[in-house]
Amino acid sequence: MNPAFAQELAVAPTDPALVPVAEKVLAGERLNRQDGITLFESKDLLAIGALADLVNRQRNGDRVFIVANQHINPTNVCILRATCVFCSYARRPKEEGAYTMSLEEAFAEAELPKDSPVREFHIVGGLHPKLRLSYYEELIRGLKERHPGVQIKALTAVEIAHLARIEKTGIDEVLERLKAAGLDTLPGGGAEVFSAAVRATIADRKLVADEWIDVHRRAHRLGIRSNCTMLYGHVETYADRIDHLLMLRELQDETGGFLTYIPLAYHPDNNELGVRLGRTGTATTGFDDLKNLAVGRLFLDNIAHIKTHWIMNTPKVSQIALHFGVDDLEGTVVRERVYHEAGAETPQRLRFAEIVRIVKDAGRRPVERDAHYRELREW
Numbered sequence: 138m139n140p141a142f143a144q145e146l147a148v149a150p151t152d153p154a155l156v157p158v159a160e161k162v163l164a165g166e167r168l169n170r171q172d173g174i175t176l177f178e179s180k181d182l183l184a185i186g187a188l189a190d191l192v193n194r195q196r197n198g199d200r201v202f203i204v205a206n207q208h209i210n211p212t213n214v215c216i217l218r219a220t221c222v223f224c225s226y227a228r229r230p231k232e233e234g235a236y237t238m239s240l241e242e243a244f245a246e247a248e249l250p251k252d253s254p255v256r257e258f259h260i261v262g263g264l265h266p267k268l269r270l271s272y273y274e275e276l277i278r279g280l281k282e283r284h285p286g287v288q289i290k291a292l293t294a295v296e297i298a299h300l301a302r303i304e305k306t307g308i309d310e311v312l313e314r315l316k317a318a319g320l321d322t323l324p325g326g327g328a329e330v331f332s333a334a335v336r337a338t339i340a341d342r343k344l345v346a347d348e349w350i351d352v353h354r355r356a357h358r359l360g361i362r363s364n365c366t367m368l369y370g371h372v373e374t375y376a377d378r379i380d381h382l383l384m385l386r387e388l389q390d391e392t393g394g395f396l397t398y399i400p401l402a403y404h405p406d407n408n409e410l411g412v413r414l415g416r417t418g419t420a421t422t423g424f425d426d427l428k429n430l431a432v433g434r435l436f437l438d439n440i441a442h443i444k445t446h447w448i449m450n451t452p453k454v455s456q457i458a459l460h461f462g463v464d465d466l467e468g469t470v471v472r473e474r475v476y477h478e479a480g481a482e483t484p485q486r487l488r489f490a491e492i493v494r495i496v497k498d499a500g501r502r503p504v505e506r507d508a509h510y511r512e513l514r515e516w
């Protein structure tokens with residue numbers, strides 16, 4: 138073992154399988170597929186976390202990026218309602234609970250009381266069969282007019298491809314029109330797990346891996362940066378997880394357009410998959426949540442930030458994650474629908490002051506960012 142090892146790493150591995158992986162990390166070498174699988178197989182979470190923390194602190198020091206944001210979900214009507222079996226949020230057009238916001242309703246939602254000025258709107262929703270591209274252009278334009286200085290992160294790759302299909306136009310055209318309306322960045326949803334077999338089970342008929350990658354590649358080429366995600370904790374294997382991360386890493390080598398990676402913990406309530414798996418009421422474990430964040434930091438050596446989504450991971454696990462390779466904390470959110478429909482028991486929102494306290498209490502320094510990760514102020 139590297140003699141500097143024990144000094145550099147707060148927790149030396151107790152799992153012998155981890156030692157060669159740890160040596161590679163300390164030598165600054167890129168991890169391969171087998172290394173990634175070894176990390177997921179190992180139960181030596183503290184050593185994995187210490188490695189990820191080391192890598193994170195080399196990049197970011199003690200800084201943790203935070204944002205005052207608001208989620209807006211304009212519609213839960215979705216044409217994939219029957220085939221995304223992990224989703225509790227979507228409805229058929231006439232189903233009970235289906236809603237579609239008029240533009241005025243969406244603008245009113247953006248006026249919900251907040252404890253600090255919102256810097257970023259995060260807008261995602263269902264694939265509505267009738268909502269046209271012009272609705273989203275007007276939504277983005279209207280929000281920017283009403284909230285000058287606020288940035289817009291909107292529409293997953295799946296929604297972009299859907300709009301291209303109903304407008305009978307290309308992906309580039311949709312992205313260009315949204316950018317002209319004021320779109321700043323794309324969120325990372327819709328990636329789920331890229332494995333064709335997993336997709337056939339949990340999200341049949343959704344954009345396939347290459348199509349998801351293609352939308353993000355095109356966005357990056359047009360100067361629109363984006364986030365990336367992986368939905369874990371359902372039927373995927375460790376190899377599926379690493380193959381997914383490999384695809385993200387390859388695109389990032391090519392374009393450099395990803396801002397942050399967010400592992401998304403599957404919530405099993407009120408959806409068909411949860412019933413099939415017999416998992417209702419049993420979400421992912423804190424152990425697996427921390428492992429996914431730490432492995433993300435170690436494997437995605439070319440993505441600047443790793444984000445914990447406290448809505449799914451809970452504020453408490455998210456705070457601990459700040460010592461497991463994470464430098465990016467989901468924001469104030471204000472009102473959350475997607476995961477609360479699926480059984481998330483976390484609050485709907487966190488006040489900005491609470492986010493600052495969570496970071497400071499973990500011994501890290503909060504840095505308020507905008508949607509492009511430009512630093513606005515620090516404590």
Ligand code: V47
Pocket residue numbers: 223224225226261293323324325326327328329364365366367368399401402403404405408446475476479
């Ligand atoms: O793609 C749906 C996930 C995603 C469930 O870019 C579920 O900053 C768990 O895009 N259990 C959409 N997950 C959310 C999204 C997002 C979220 C946070 C941050 C960012 C970002 C993007 O929500 C979907 C899907 O993977 N999802 N249902 C569920 N039952």
Ligand code: SF4
Pocket residue numbers: 215216217218219221224225226227262263264295
């Ligand atoms: Fe629709 Fe997205 Fe839910 Fe799939 S995950 S049913 S695309 S809202």
